[in-house]
Amino acid sequence: MKTQRFFAMTARDALSQVREALGPDAIILSNRSVNNGVEILASHERDFALAIEESRTIAAQQAEQNPDNSILDAPLSNDINVIMDEIRAMRGSLENQLSALSWTNQQQQHPAKSGILRELIAMGFSASLSRYLATKAPAESELEEGLQWSKDTLQRNLSTINNEDQFLEEGGVFALIGPTGVGKTTTTAKLAARCVMRHGASKLGLITTDSYRIGAHEQLRIYGKILGVMIHSVRDETDLHIALEELQNKHTVIIDTVGMSQRDQMVAEQIAMLSGARKPIKRILCLNSTSSIETLNEVVTSYRGSGLTGCILTKLDEAVTLSNAIDVVLRQKLKLYYVGTGQRVPEDLHLPDTAQLVDRAFQHRHAKSVTRYEDDELALLMNNENHHYNSSTQHNHGK
Numbered sequence: 516m517k518t519q520r521f522f523a524m525t526a527r528d529a530l531s532q533v534r535e536a537l538g539p540d541a542i543i544l545s546n547r548s549v550n551n552g553v554e555i556l557a558s559h560e561r562d563f564a565l566a567i568e569e570s571r572t573i574a575a576q577q578a579e580q581n582p583d584n585s586i587l588d589a590p591l592s593n594d595i596n597v598i599m600d601e602i603r604a605m606r607g608s609l610e611n612q613l614s615a616l617s618w619t620n621q622q623q624q625h626p627a628k629s630g631i632l633r634e635l636i637a638m639g640f641s642a643s644l645s646r647y648l649a650t651k652a653p654a655e656s657e658l659e660e661g662l663q664w665s666k667d668t669l670q671r672n673l674s675t676i677n678n679e680d681q682f683l684e685e686g687g688v689f690a691l692i693g694p695t696g697v698g699k700t701t702t703t704a705k706l707a708a709r710c711v712m713r714h715g716a717s718k719l720g721l722i723t724t725d726s727y728r729i730g731a732h733e734q735l736r737i738y739g740k741i742l743g744v745m746i747h748s749v750r751d752e753t754d755l756h757i758a759l760e761e762l763q764n765k766h767t768v769i770i771d772t773v774g775m776s777q778r779d780q781m782v783a784e785q786i787a788m789l790s791g792a793r794k795p796i797k798r799i800l801c802l803n804s805t806s807s808i809e810t811l812n813e814v815v816t817s818y819r820g821s822g823l824t825g826c827i828l829t830k831l832d833e834a835v836t837l838s839n840a841i842d843v844v845l846r847q848k849l850k851l852y853y854v855g856t857g858q859r860v861p862e863d864l865h866l867p868d869t870a871q872l873v874d875r876a877f878q879h880r881h882a883k884s885v886t887r888y889e890d891d892e893l894a895l896l897m898n899n900e901n902h903h904y905n906s907s908t909q910h911n912h913g914k
């Protein structure tokens with residue numbers, strides 16, 4: 516078996532050398548203090564497995580040549596499996612300890628960083644985004660400076676439309692999609708009113724795919740009547756094609772879709788219907804800002820399909836904090852079109868103001884939060900999160 520020796524002044528440095536030389540599949544065979552340093556003997560898991568395989572082959576050959584001894588040899592391979600399991604457990608435990616140690620060291624060197632992390636998590640941001648911000652905050656910054664830096668970074672990285680023209684002037688076919696009750700129909704009516712105010716009723720087409728729930732499209736029909744726009748009701752791809760043909764001269768067409776749970780298999784069919792249309796349909800996902808990070812992430816994943824044009828955050832008036840929504844919009848790299856702030860049509864729809872949104876998330880800092888961690892609990896959390904942090908989000912959060 517190919518065994519390599521690593522020596523460094525600290526266990527962490529020695530382990531870094533092991534990782535560099537052998538990668539994540541290194542097996543640590545021994546770890547001891549020598550000459551004011553630490554010596555680690557390690558091997559690659561592949562070499563280790565090969566050595567075990569060889570010893571098994573030899574044992575099997577010996578058993579064949581001397582069948583009387585085979586009973587004695589059988590436990591050997593079991594023992595090796597047990598040893599392998601123990602070595603893996605030891606490696607995991609050692610890595611965990613070093614990782615916790617590394618966080619504790621960082622905490623001692625930059626105490627403000629753990630404060631930044633604690634505050635961001637208490638505000639409701641995900642552990643991975645909070646950790647990223649705490650780690651990247653300028654090393655010399657005090658708590659308040661670090662939080663201000665985090666705030667600016669979040670604000671800078673939230674992608675939104677620059678002005679109304681990006682929706683109202685661009686035109687085309689938009690479909691509002693999303694789970695049940697998030698506010699798709701209400702938002703369709705709010706957007707429709709804006710289009711009518713800008714271009715007149717004759718330039719707008721309205722379609723609903725919500726044709727099989729009793730009374731469902733009545734809601735939109737009433738809004739349509741007020742605005743002077745007829746509603747086209749479609750059931751399938753063929754209907755949709757016919758409706759879009761009929762509305763081809765309209766500047767803007769908005770499709771209000773039937774709501775379905777992100778866990779419903781029908782979501783894929785709905786996305787296929789919209790993607791299969793001969794005219795490009797820009798899909799805008801409606802996200803309820805009162806939902807948890809986990810739910811919002813699942814909604815985005817399930818509705819993303821081949822790509823979303825953007826999203827609209829609804830029910831901001833009901834949300835205790837906006838950190839959930841900001842976290843997901845940012846990490847899922849969605850462009851934010853509008854925010855819904857109430858039930859009134861058309862008043863309660865606004866262009867997103869990133870400073871105001873992030874400010875609202877930070878206001879929650881002063882609320883009594885049950886998600887506030889103590890410093891030693893944070894070390895544990897960082898330890899676990901280290902392994903789960905999604906590096907694909909890194910380049911998206913500024914410096």
Ligand SMILES: Nc1nc2c(ncn2[C@@H]2O[C@H](COP(=O)(O)OP(=O)(O)OP(=O)(O)O)[C@@H](O)[C@H]2O)c(=O)[nH]1
Nearest residue numbers: 695696697698699700701774829830855856857858
């Ligand atoms: N507080 C508040 N309520 C809203 C907002 N947007 C929509 N609502 C309300 O939420 C409820 C559901 O809205 P709908 O527009 O019917 O939602 P939907 O997504 O079309 O629902 P389904 O078609 O059943 O999937 C209604 O009572 C709306 O008035 C908002 O921004 N704030």
Ligand SMILES: [Mg+2]
Nearest residue numbers: 699700725774
């Ligand atoms: Mg609806």
